[in-house]
Amino acid sequence: MRISLNILAFLLLILHQSNGQITPNLSIGSTFTAGNNVSLLSSSEDFAFGFYPLSASLYLVGIWFNKIQERTLIWSANRDSPAETGSTISLTSGGQLVLNYANGSIQPIYNGAARWGFIQDDGNFVLSDSSLRKVWESFNSPTDTLLPGQIMLPTGKLYSNSNSGGNSKYSRGKFMLEMQADGKLVLSAYHFADTGYWLSSENPQGNSEVNLVFNQRNASLYLVKGTNNNTFFSFPWNVPNPVEDYYHRATLDSFGNFQQYAYHKTNGSNWIRVGKIPSEPCMVNAVCGAYGLCSSNDNETVNCDCLPSYVFLDPSNPTNGCHPETMINFCADISTGNFTIAAIKDSDMPYKEVGDYEIYPDVDEEGCKKVVMEDCYAMAASLVNRTCYKKRTPILNARKTSMTKGSISFIKVPSNSATDGISTKKKSNTRAHLTAGLITSSSLAVLFGALAFYYHPAPRRLVRPEWNPNSSRIGINFREFTYKELHEITNGFSKQLGKGASAKVYFGNLKLKDVQVEIAVKRMEDVAEPREKVFMTELKIIGRTHHKNLVKLLGFCIEDNHFLLVYELMKNGALSDFLFKEEMLPIWSHRTEMALGIARGLLYLHEECDSPIIHCDIKPQNVLLDSKYNAKISDFGLSKLLKKDQTRTDTCARGTVGYLAPEWLKNAPITPKVDIFSFGVMLLEITCGRRHIELSRVEEEREDEEGDDLLLVNWVTGCVRSGRIDKLARSDPEVLNDIKRLERFVKVGLWCVHPDPTLRPSMKMVMQMLEGTIEVGVPPMLDQ
Numbered sequence: 001m002r003i004s005l006n007i008l009a010f011l012l013l014i015l016h017q018s019n020g021q022i023t024p025n026l027s028i029g030s031t032f033t034a035g036n037n038v039s040l041l042s043s044s045e046d047f048a049f050g051f052y053p054l055s056a057s058l059y060l061v062g063i064w065f066n067k068i069q070e071r072t073l074i075w076s077a078n079r080d081s082p083a084e085t086g087s088t089i090s091l092t093s094g095g096q097l098v099l100n101y102a103n104g105s106i107q108p109i110y111n112g113a114a115r116w117g118f119i120q121d122d123g124n125f126v127l128s129d130s131s132l133r134k135v136w137e138s139f140n141s142p143t144d145t146l147l148p149g150q151i152m153l154p155t156g157k158l159y160s161n162s163n164s165g166g167n168s169k170y171s172r173g174k175f176m177l178e179m180q181a182d183g184k185l186v187l188s189a190y191h192f193a194d195t196g197y198w199l200s201s202e203n204p205q206g207n208s209e210v211n212l213v214f215n216q217r218n219a220s221l222y223l224v225k226g227t228n229n230n231t232f233f234s235f236p237w238n239v240p241n242p243v244e245d246y247y248h249r250a251t252l253d254s255f256g257n258f259q260q261y262a263y264h265k266t267n268g269s270n271w272i273r274v275g276k277i278p279s280e281p282c283m284v285n286a287v288c289g290a291y292g293l294c295s296s297n298d299n300e301t302v303n304c305d306c307l308p309s310y311v312f313l314d315p316s317n318p319t320n321g322c323h324p325e326t327m328i329n330f331c332a333d334i335s336t337g338n339f340t341i342a343a344i345k346d347s348d349m350p351y352k353e354v355g356d357y358e359i360y361p362d363v364d365e366e367g368c369k370k371v372v373m374e375d376c377y378a379m380a381a382s383l384v385n386r387t388c389y390k391k392r393t394p395i396l397n398a399r400k401t402s403m404t405k406g407s408i409s410f411i412k413v414p415s416n417s418a419t420d421g422i423s424t425k426k427k428s429n430t431r432a433h434l435t436a437g438l439i440t441s442s443s444l445a446v447l448f449g450a451l452a453f454y455y456h457p458a459p460r461r462l463v464r465p466e467w468n469p470n471s472s473r474i475g476i477n478f479r480e481f482t483y484k485e486l487h488e489i490t491n492g493f494s495k496q497l498g499k500g501a502s503a504k505v506y507f508g509n510l511k512l513k514d515v516q517v518e519i520a521v522k523r524m525e526d527v528a529e530p531r532e533k534v535f536m537t538e539l540k541i542i543g544r545t546h547h548k549n550l551v552k553l554l555g556f557c558i559e560d561n562h563f564l565l566v567y568e569l570m571k572n573g574a575l576s577d578f579l580f581k582e583e584m585l586p587i588w589s590h591r592t593e594m595a596l597g598i599a600r601g602l603l604y605l606h607e608e609c610d611s612p613i614i615h616c617d618i619k620p621q622n623v624l625l626d627s628k629y630n631a632k633i634s635d636f637g638l639s640k641l642l643k644k645d646q647t648r649t650d651t652c653a654r655g656t657v658g659y660l661a662p663e664w665l666k667n668a669p670i671t672p673k674v675d676i677f678s679f680g681v682m683l684l685e686i687t688c689g690r691r692h693i694e695l696s697r698v699e700e701e702r703e704d705e706e707g708d709d710l711l712l713v714n715w716v717t718g719c720v721r722s723g724r725i726d727k728l729a730r731s732d733p734e735v736l737n738d739i740k741r742l743e744r745f746v747k748v749g750l751w752c753v754h755p756d757p758t759l760r761p762s763m764k765m766v767m768q769m770l771e772g773t774i775e776v777g778v779p780p781m782l783d784q
């Protein structure tokens with residue numbers, strides 16, 4: 001009897017372990033490894049912490065419901081970069097909690113000095129010091145989910161999962177729930193200048209210190225004013241009883257809905273929804289992307305279509321939005337009048353504060369239609385309760401909901417966009433072209449560049465004559481490498497510096513006689529046609545340039561299917577890595593020097609080369625910093641070389657949302673002024689140390705400002721208009737001591753972002769204004 005009991009215990013133990021149910025606490029020196037099925041369990045075993053399997057070989061460090069079938073993930077430390085089998089989590093001897101990727105990268109999760117780590121029964125993973133005081137908890141840095149007992153403090157945020165399929169299912173998506181410092185709880189499509197599609201009611205007791213509470217006892221969600229525990233808003237949702245028989249969670253889903261769920265602990269087979277906001281799925285802003293149209297038959301699922309004459313950017317992913325099927329310049333004389341106006345009944349395109357550029361009260365259908373027909377720049381308008389709203393592009397939030405009954409949307413449709421065989425073919429070409437543009441512009445910061453080697457006296461081989469005859473067309477004497485050479489130089493492409501959708505960048509060490517040069521090798525990924533085009537464009541354009549504020553090419557390699565570019569290493573990476581982090585923001589004198597450097601580089605491209613070059617994708621991600629923090633423009637994959645005497649072009653891949661000049665979206669001709677616009681946005685970012693679109697609004701900035709400060713441009717305009725330039729300095733004494741220059745820089749920035757390209761200054765004028773050699777006039781938008 002005793003023996004069999006022991007055997008039973010043994011068997012239980014085996015079973016237990018094979019499911020990975022080992023429940024030690026984490027202590028100094030503890031490590032566990034992805035792929036070993038080992039995790040930390042809470043004492044009830046309801047929750048587990050460890051490596052959550054994403055696929056056969058990829059894992060997220062996370063917390064999940066351990067007892068229910070689907071092991072719902074509720075928190076993750078590395079949602080955007082899954083770890084491979086063999087990666088480890090460990091509590092180091094110094095007490096830091098780190099994720100060691102199998103490839104050698106290290107991601108700190110907690111950087112202080114902890115002694116113990118354990119998962120509580122409420123799903124909170126806690127690190128404590130030797131006297132068991134909490135030093136860190138996962139509850140304070142949620143990802144997309146809140147659990148009972150969790151409180152979201154002011155400025156706390158949830159970000160939805162992208163649900164983009166495959167291994168990026170849990171990566172950060174496009175929606176955010178923020179407990180704002182002003183006391184409002186807001187759901188927004190944070191990528192866009194979105195003021196929010198759901199906002200909690202005003203707090204009657206004043207704004208500050210409001211917390212979102214997920215009550216542990218009754219599983220209800222409400223807002224309280226922190227200082228006096230006064231509840232002033234509750235979600236009116238009926239939680240199933242008895243509360244303790246259920247698991248509960250509240251999650252911001254990948255379609256932008258904030259929903260509370262319950263799951264019966266013993267009998268449950270799926271999560272039951274308790275409540276959700278907003279009430280209809282198409283009330284979520286930008287849920288179908290730019291130029292998409294959202295509808296829903298059942299208030300549950302989202303159907304994304306394109307507006308008439310627009311086609312999907314990615315047909316397999318309709319929520320990514322659409323683009324024009326054919327590019328037409330309605331403002332060019334010849335095609336004027338060659339369009340129709342499509343009307344979509346019971347729909348609207350609401351885009352508060354940002355989206356309407358003219359409003360016509362008291363008009364009828366015909367009147368609103370006429371508004372779109374007579375303005376060659378207008379692409380759409382909507383008629384709501386006899387008021388016609390002319391829309392800015394890109395058109396966002398086109399939708400049909402119970403709220404849009406009776407409203408009408410009008411869309412300008414080119415009359416030759418009929419779908420016959422030929423135009424279908426054209427359509428897919430356009431799509432491939434645009435996709436290529438998007439792939440390059442969404443590349444991550446690429447850490448490459450060049451300078452010293454270019455001037456190096458070491459002998460360099462000229463382009464080999466036997467190389468195919470087109471090489472002479474590129475016409476420059478940098479070096480051609482063989483693939484084998486580059487393989488050796490980069491030690492078999494072993495050290496990756498950066499990665500984008502179309503290219504990866506590797507570290508290399510080039511030996512030249514007795515000197516060593518550190519280089520960056522950009523290797524195009526296998527994306528077939530666009531890769532070659534981007535590669536050739538970059539090679540041709542960068543090969544012609546020679547300026548200290550542009551990255552310099554050392555060589556290239558084209559062999560079989562390999563396309564590589566060789567640059568000297570830019571030690572400090574991309575400007576974007578410094579600009580938007582408070583603790584890394586370069587000091588004012590460095591920032592002004594960088595702005596001037598970038599301006600010099602652009603001036604050279606526009607006015608000092610043989611023929612003008614439009615960069616087309618100016619943004620902080622494409623400005624690299626060398627070891628002395630000199631700024632250099634990089635990434636010429638989208639650039640456009642104008643012929644001699646040519647000042648504009650109609651064909652051009654487009655850059656990055658946020659830095660895009662409005663004429664891109666109006667199909668107007670593309671001139672170097674598109675770079676001026678992007679430079680203007682970036683200049684304001686560099687000057688103010690803030691992103692062009694930022695939703696984490698600082699309370700003090702809002703107090704006496706009725707203007708909307710979501711958009712950097714609006715914030716700057718508001719401060720300049722009210723004579724409070726000092727606010728832009730954000731209490732930095734160095735900036736305050738140089739307030740004249742600050743004023744000059746922001747005014748130049750505002751001139752550069754003028755919607756009318758002809759009113760934007762040339763790069764030469766920008767340079768002179770920045771340097772103070774000519775006066776900066778009052779920017780036009782301040783006159784109003």
Ligand SMILES: *[C@@H]1O[C@H](CO)[C@@H](O)[C@H](O)[C@H]1NC(C)=O
Nearest residue numbers: 023024025043116117118132
């Ligand atoms: C883990 O640590 C906590 C806090 O010290 C303690 O309450 C719990 O019993 C420990 N669990 C195990 C399995 O050691």
Ligand SMILES: *[C@@H]1O[C@H](CO)[C@@H](O)[C@H](O)[C@H]1NC(C)=O
Nearest residue numbers: 017018019020035036037038
């Ligand atoms: C982990 O668990 C899964 C299923 O529970 C099993 O298929 C796999 O073999 C286990 N792996 C290890 C290393 O124990």
Ligand SMILES: *[C@@H]1O[C@H](CO)[C@@H](O)[C@H](O)[C@H]1NC(C)=O
Nearest residue numbers: 081082083101103104105496
């Ligand atoms: C290692 O892998 C992670 C996750 O995929 C990635 O973020 C990181 O950049 C990689 N590091 C190196 C040096 O390749």
Ligand SMILES: *[C@@H]1O[C@H](CO)[C@@H](O)[C@H](O)[C@H]1NC(C)=O
Nearest residue numbers: 215217218219220222231234
């Ligand atoms: C839940 O408990 C809190 C605090 O006791 C209370 O303010 C709130 O009204 C309760 N909610 C419900 C739905 O009972």
Ligand SMILES: *[C@@H]1O[C@H](CO)[C@@H](O)[C@H](O)[C@H]1NC(C)=O
Nearest residue numbers: 213224225226227228229230
């Ligand atoms: C507010 O609630 C917290 C936690 O429930 C409690 O510790 C605190 O004493 C309360 N404060 C007041 C003023 O009631």
Ligand SMILES: *[C@@H]1O[C@H](CO)[C@@H](O)[C@H](O)[C@H]1NC(C)=O
Nearest residue numbers: 241242245264265266267268
């Ligand atoms: C759960 O199942 C048990 C037995 O099957 C049943 O007695 C009980 O009523 C069920 N509870 C719920 C909430 O369905």
Ligand SMILES: *[C@@H]1O[C@H](CO)[C@@H](O)[C@H](O)[C@H]1NC(C)=O
Nearest residue numbers: 279280296297298299402403
């Ligand atoms: C969707 O919900 C709204 C508001 O709750 C309601 O007015 C509308 O009739 C619903 N539509 C459908 C198709 O159920």
Ligand SMILES: *[C@@H]1O[C@H](CO)[C@@H](O)[C@H](O)[C@H]1NC(C)=O
Nearest residue numbers: 361362384385386387403406
């Ligand atoms: C429509 O406009 C009229 C006045 O122009 C106003 O009285 C009415 O409330 C509005 N209706 C809606 C639904 O906004």
Ligand SMILES: *[C@@H]1O[C@H](CO)[C@@H](O)[C@H](O)[C@H]1NC(C)=O
Nearest residue numbers: 334335336338339415416417
């Ligand atoms: C207008 O469109 C038609 C095709 O519908 C085309 O044949 C014609 O050339 C266009 N006219 C102008 C002026 O562009």
Ligand SMILES: *[C@@H]1O[C@H](CO)[C@@H](O)[C@H](O)[C@H]1NC(C)=O
Nearest residue numbers: 468469470471473532533536
């Ligand atoms: C190079 O020239 C060949 C024919 O000489 C041509 O087929 C090919 O498209 C050219 N490649 C480029 C990139 O211009």
